[in-house]
Amino acid sequence: MRFKVTPLQCVLVSIGILVGAVGCSSISDRGAVLVSGRSGLAKKILHNPKISLTTSHVSGRYDDATAYKNIQHAAGGGASRRSYYGRAPGGWVHLDHRMLRAMDRLTKEGFSFRVTEVAGGSHSGKSRHYVGVAFDVDQVNGIKVGWGNPYYRKFMRRCREMGATEVLGPGDRGHSSHCHLAWPR
DSSP states (O other): OOOOOOHHHHHHHHTTSSOSOOOOHHHHHHHHHHHHHHHHHHHHHHTOTTEEEOSSOTTSOOOTTSHHHHHHHHHTTSOEEOOOSTTOOOSEEOOOHHHHHHHHHHHHTTOOEEEEESSOSOOOTTOGGGGTOEEEEEEETTEESSTTOSSHHHHHHHHHHTTOSEEEOTTSTTOTTOEEEEOOO
């Protein structure tokens, strides 16, 4: 049985005020598409031979918040774990679909890269990693990020063009050996 639902009721359902309405596909499907899109992108990343995901942190610590585990959790449709050591707040976060889409698109443009951190690791207290909109890369096209890598600048520029608003690398304090790429919160 299908009930007739008004657009206002759809809005109310989407913010959790009205419970039990059936037939509000325009709102409920949109949420499903985002989850499905995030999950689908994460699956592509997980199986993409041009993207390497580390299974330990740069610090040498190991937990269930590594780059590999973060993408694996997102591929399963769930949230990704944040680390509990150093300044990391612990808990879980959903990875941003804009960031995941950019990771996938970068490989289609000819880049290969190694992701060292997504939502895990210990970063500054207000790091965008902790809200699921940032990732770190220490190799681009098989070469360590640094002044000798001829590809990292173009890689960073492409991320900026794809919406990253916090783009750091060699020349920026604390980023001499990796690129930090983050989208708006």
